[in-house]
Amino acid sequence: MNQVAEAPDIHQVIKETVGSPFTDKPKISTRNVDVFYDDKQAIFDVSLDIGNHEVIALIGPSGCGKSTYLRCLNRMNDTIQSCRVTGEFRLDEEDIYARGMDPVLLRARIGMVFQKPNPFPKSIYDNVAYGPKLHGLAGNRAELDEIVVSSLQKAGLYEEVKDRLNASGTGLSGGQQQRLCIARTIAVSPEVILMDEPASALDPIATATIEELIDELRQNYTIVIVTHSMQQAARVSQRTAYFHLGKLVEVGDTNQIFTNPQHQLTENYITGRFG
Amino acid sequence: MDTDLNLTPHISNRFNEELEEVRNLALNMGGLVEKQVSDGLKALLKAKSKLGEKVASSDYKVNAMEVDIDEQCTLILARRQPAASDLRLVISIIKTITDLERIGDEAEQLGIYAIKLADDNIKPSQFVELRHLGEHVKGMLHDALDAFARMDVDAALETIESSTILKEEYDAISRQLILQMMEDPRQIKNALRVHWCARSLERIGDHSENICEYVVYLVKGRDVRHVSLDEMKAELEI
Amino acid sequence: MSKQMNTTEQVRRSLKKRHRQEQRFILMGKLAVLSGFLFLAFLLADITIKAWPAFQQTWIQLDVAFDPQTLGVEAAADEAALKKGNYRGVLKKSLSAIFPDVSARRDKKALLKLISSGAEYQIRDTLLAAPEMLGTTQQMWVLADDDVDSFIKEPKLRELPQDDRRIKDNQVAWLAQLSEQGRIESQWNWAFLTSGDSREPEQAGIAGALRGTMLTILVVLAMSFPLGLAAAVYLEEFAPQNRWTDLIEINVNNLAAVPSIVFGLLGLAVFISFFGVPRSAPLVGGMVLTLMTLPTIIIASRASLKSVPPSIRDAALALGASKVQTVFQHVVPLAMPGILTGTIIGMAQALGETAPLLMIGMVAFIVDIPQGITDSATVLPVQIYLWADSPERAFMAKTSAAIIVLLLFLVTMNLLAVVLRKRFERKW
Numbered sequence: 023m024n025q026v027a028e029a030p031d032i033h034q035v036i037k038e039t040v041g042s043p044f045t046d047k048p049k050i051s052t053r054n055v056d057v058f059y060d061d062k063q064a065i066f067d068v069s070l071d072i073g074n075h076e077v078i079a080l081i082g083p084s085g086c087g088k089s090t091y092l093r094c095l096n097r098m099n100d101t102i103q104s105c106r107v108t109g110e111f112r113l114d115e116e117d118i119y120a121r122g123m124d125p126v127l128l129r130a131r132i133g134m135v136f137q138k139p140n141p142f143p144k145s146i147y148d149n150v151a152y153g154p155k156l157h158g159l160a161g162n163r164a165e166l167d168e169i170v171v172s173s174l175q176k177a178g179l180y181e182e183v184k185d186r187l188n189a190s191g192t193g194l195s196g197g198q199q200q201r202l203c204i205a206r207t208i209a210v211s212p213e214v215i216l217m218d219e220p221a222s223a224l225d226p227i228a229t230a231t232i233e234e235l236i237d238e239l240r241q242n243y244t245i246v247i248v249t250h251s252m253q254q255a256a257r258v259s260q261r262t263a264y265f266h267l268g269k270l271v272e273v274g275d276t277n278q279i280f281t282n283p284q285h286q287l288t289e290n291y292i293t294g295r296f297g
Numbered sequence: 298m299d300t301d302l303n304l305t306p307h308i309s310n311r312f313n314e315e316l317e318e319v320r321n322l323a324l325n326m327g328g329l330v331e332k333q334v335s336d337g338l339k340a341l342l343k344a345k346s347k348l349g350e351k352v353a354s355s356d357y358k359v360n361a362m363e364v365d366i367d368e369q370c371t372l373i374l375a376r377r378q379p380a381a382s383d384l385r386l387v388i389s390i391i392k393t394i395t396d397l398e399r400i401g402d403e404a405e406q407l408g409i410y411a412i413k414l415a416d417d418n419i420k421p422s423q424f425v426e427l428r429h430l431g432e433h434v435k436g437m438l439h440d441a442l443d444a445f446a447r448m449d450v451d452a453a454l455e456t457i458e459s460s461t462i463l464k465e466e467y468d469a470i471s472r473q474l475i476l477q478m479m480e481d482p483r484q485i486k487n488a489l490r491v492h493w494c495a496r497s498l499e500r501i502g503d504h505s506e507n508i509c510e511y512v513v514y515l516v517k518g519r520d521v522r523h524v525s526l527d528e529m530k531a532e533l534e535i
Numbered sequence: 536m537s538k539q540m541n542t543t544e545q546v547r548r549s550l551k552k553r554h555r556q557e558q559r560f561i562l563m564g565k566l567a568v569l570s571g572f573l574f575l576a577f578l579l580a581d582i583t584i585k586a587w588p589a590f591q592q593t594w595i596q597l598d599v600a601f602d603p604q605t606l607g608v609e610a611a612a613d614e615a616a617l618k619k620g621n622y623r624g625v626l627k628k629s630l631s632a633i634f635p636d637v638s639a640r641r642d643k644k645a646l647l648k649l650i651s652s653g654a655e656y657q658i659r660d661t662l663l664a665a666p667e668m669l670g671t672t673q674q675m676w677v678l679a680d681d682d683v684d685s686f687i688k689e690p691k692l693r694e695l696p697q698d699d700r701r702i703k704d705n706q707v708a709w710l711a712q713l714s715e716q717g718r719i720e721s722q723w724n725w726a727f728l729t730s731g732d733s734r735e736p737e738q739a740g741i742a743g744a745l746r747g748t749m750l751t752i753l754v755v756l757a758m759s760f761p762l763g764l765a766a767a768v769y770l771e772e773f774a775p776q777n778r779w780t781d782l783i784e785i786n787v788n789n790l791a792a793v794p795s796i797v798f799g800l801l802g803l804a805v806f807i808s809f810f811g812v813p814r815s816a817p818l819v820g821g822m823v824l825t826l827m828t829l830p831t832i833i834i835a836s837r838a839s840l841k842s843v844p845p846s847i848r849d850a851a852l853a854l855g856a857s858k859v860q861t862v863f864q865h866v867v868p869l870a871m872p873g874i875l876t877g878t879i880i881g882m883a884q885a886l887g888e889t890a891p892l893l894m895i896g897m898v899a900f901i902v903d904i905p906q907g908i909t910d911s912a913t914v915l916p917v918q919i920y921l922w923a924d925s926p927e928r929a930f931m932a933k934t935s936a937a938i939i940v941l942l943l944f945l946v947t948m949n950l951l952a953v954v955l956r957k958r959f960e961r962k963w
């Protein structure tokens with residue numbers, strides 16, 4: 023609304039990211055990221071490291087660019103014609119936006135779970151088997167079965183669906199669908215999982231299940247989660263990054279961010295004040 | 298956020314009001330406790346057993362307030378899930394009122410001893426040492442509550458600093474009372490009573506110091522309990 | 536409180552008016568549906584009643600003597616010789632046998648007119664099929680002439696003065712006599728469904744046009760579905776969004792609104808004159824109709840592709856599917872019901888077109904049933920148009936009958952669309 027009027031002001035307030043955006047041996051490191059939709063800049067000079075096997079939460083008001091930043095990491099923004107991304111992105115020292123980097127390969131290494139559960143209108147089995155089949159991860163049917171079962175188990179869904187693997191994935195409850203999507207993602211054995219508000223469409227019980235799952239997945243995967251729920255960020259993540267109008271305002275230890283944030287804007291956001 | 302506590306209004310007006318309300322209640326409770334301490338001290342030093350009775354019988358008010366504020370804080374935690382400064386405010390209040398309630402208990406003790414000493418016709422002139430200690434403790438409590446009301450870290454640190462003097466005074470009284478007891482074993486009973494009062498006052502000073510530490514936590518987000526003053530200052534970069 | 540009461544009171548007062556409005560609208564809606572339904576029922580009833588006579592055909596029984604002498608062939612004639620026989624003479628003799636009194640030349644001619652001109656070919660074909668009949672006499676049913684047919688089916692024709700009738704008084708008397716002898720019979724007219732067109736209404740059938748239509752539709756399907764699908768998928772999923780694609784989109788939409796005869800002209804100029812595709816053939820007809828249906832199919836397919844939730848695309852892409860895999864493994868299958876419906880409706884539309892086909896010569900009079908897409912052919916709507924234009928009274932009924940066949944064809948296609956839709960439809 024009054025974004026235009028506020029813009030110069032905000033550049034004054036957010037001179038640079040406070041807290042600790044950088045880590046030793048990051049899984050993904052991003053530097054000086056700018057993202058534009060046509061002429062409209064959505065991300066301003068964001069530099070952030072994502073540590074190995076950590077859950078990092080991206081929080082901030084709607085439209086502050088969390089999803090945009092997240093989608094840069096697996097190049098999902100490539101599919102948006104008007105979107106232009108600059109800056110440095112590295113996954114284990116490899117340039118994500120290098121010419122030689124195939125988005126298909128990249129997305130096999132960096133999986134993504136979306137806000138709205140989006141299973142394919144196929145059977146539960148086919149949903150999970152799709153990725154491995156696509157990338158030829160299973161040599162034969164038995165191997166594929168094994169991948170499907172273990173992925174469903176890791177996603178904590180197997181017990182609930184083991185008798186109806188051939189039933190449609192869309193017939194599950196919202197929470198189950200979301201876990202199916204997570205199972206589908208981990209079936210490809212990615213190194214990083216991006217989650218864009220994965221529990222925002224779910225009830226508290228389903229949300230708790232997903233959060234529990236995220237905590238378990240941390241053992242094997244690096245997880246970047248965008249969330250609207252501050253409590254959720256506080257519960258599941260080790261680090262939290264606060265975005266505001268396309269800028270990265272503050273990054274820090276989650277415990278510290280939620281008890282004693284350094285930046286006034288962070289404080290205002292997490293305490294629900296006018297910012 | 299580096300220098301001062303954030304008091305811009307919340308988006309939820311009701312939340313503003315709720316926080317404001319518990320804060321005011323806590324300050325009221327502080328006022329009441331301060332009055333109890335000062336009355337208890339007065340009863341003791343002026344040998345007024347009536348006033349002592351009043352103090353001893355008013356402690357229930359303090360207790361009731363503690364319960365009330367506790368409940369309100371619990372509701373805020375459940376309903377609002379406060380974070381950052383709001384969270385620290387609620388936590389500080391919960392802790393502060395616990396200390397205030399203890400101070401209330403000590404004031405009650407003062408009242409009770411005031412009655413006992415007055416009834417035994419012990420002249421206050423026999424324990425003038427307490428006057429000094431009492432004034433000092435009263436001052437500390439007042440300063441602590443003031444720092445809490447104004448969220449003034451500097452004042453809180455000053456108050457914490459002044460507690461060393463309190464310790465010294467208490468030690469001096471103790472030594473003096475031991476001397477008295479050795480000189481005149483018949484005075485042991487009264488000397489012990491006086492010592493208990495000194496002990497209560499010293500406890501009140503401790504609780505006041507705690508309140509000051511909560512003020513530091515509330516404003517700075519740092520836990521400065523069980524830390525020496527120099528370390529405290531170093532950490533707060535003052 | 537009093538204000539609240541007030542509100543309730545006011546709402547209650549306006550409530551009555553609102554309910555009346557609602558009821559009025561529902562009534563109007565019902566009337567609209569009813570009138571539409573009535574029109575349709577009226578139309579169908581009218582056509583069915585008019586078409587009924589076309590499905591009945593009058594036959595006359597003759598004792599046909601395959602006398603070699605009359606035929607002008609030898610007793611042991613071969614097939615080629617038999618073919619050249621004088622079958623009209625045989626018919627004449629058979630008639631004379633029934634009406635020995637008729638002797639005047641003019642009357643004999645009038646007598647012969649009672650039976651269809653196709654009758655001589657009918658008895659010839661019978662004999663050719665069974666040459667051993669040569670020299671024998673067979674009781675045979677032959678087609679009555681269309682005038683006789685009409686006269687028998689429509690009683691009111693009898694009340695007209697002789698000069699206004701095509702069946703004169705003497706013929707009426709002969710018919711009465713034949714009828715008395717049980718030599719006149721009305722039979723289900725299979726020939727209408729199995730034979731090609733003819734100048735003679737009693738021999739004209741719909742099979743040629745039906746086959747032509749099917750061949751044409753096959754050509755349309757084979758060309759427009761892949762083309763339309765490819766164009767729609769490209770435009771919707773792959774083409775960059777810029778001025779060129781906007782321009783193409785506008786043009787596709789405009790094409791859908793171009794009068795169909797223009798496509799006929801185009802087909803004439805490009806396919807026939809330039810590329811030399813045989814005229815009057817289902818191939819060129821199908822090509823022209825493809826041009827006409829393509830925009831419809833493209834628009835319907837694009838709408839259907841657009842309605843596939845983007846989240847499905849995201850899901851596939853995020854798993855590492857390439858763009859093409861995403862589109863063909865997920866998006867297109869999900870859009871298939873819509874695409875198929877669009878295609879079938881587009882083809883049904885094409886099926887009913889006459890104008891563009893007139894331009895490419897499919898209006899020619901064609902007797903043979905087409906065997907391939909390059910044979911000359913006509914299609915149902917054109918056949919209807921041709922018959923509606925013919926002066927013979929019996930063609931009126933044929934026109935209506937052809938309309939019924941066309942309608943049945945369309946209904947079948949639409950049913951197919953519904954079935955396909957139900958079959959492929961998936962929920963998400």
Ligand SMILES: Nc1ncnc2c1ncn2[C@@H]1O[C@H](COP(=O)(O)OP(=O)(O)O)[C@@H](O)[C@H]1O
Binds near residue numbers: 059083086087090
């Ligand atoms: N496809 C798009 N085209 C144009 N602008 C977009 C697009 N997606 C997002 N934006 C803009 O970019 C900004 C950031 O959006 P987004 O990353 O979705 O925010 P968040 O996920 O934090 O709510 C918003 O101002 C939004 O309007």
Ligand SMILES: [Mg+2]
Binds near residue numbers: 088089090218
């Ligand atoms: Mg978002």
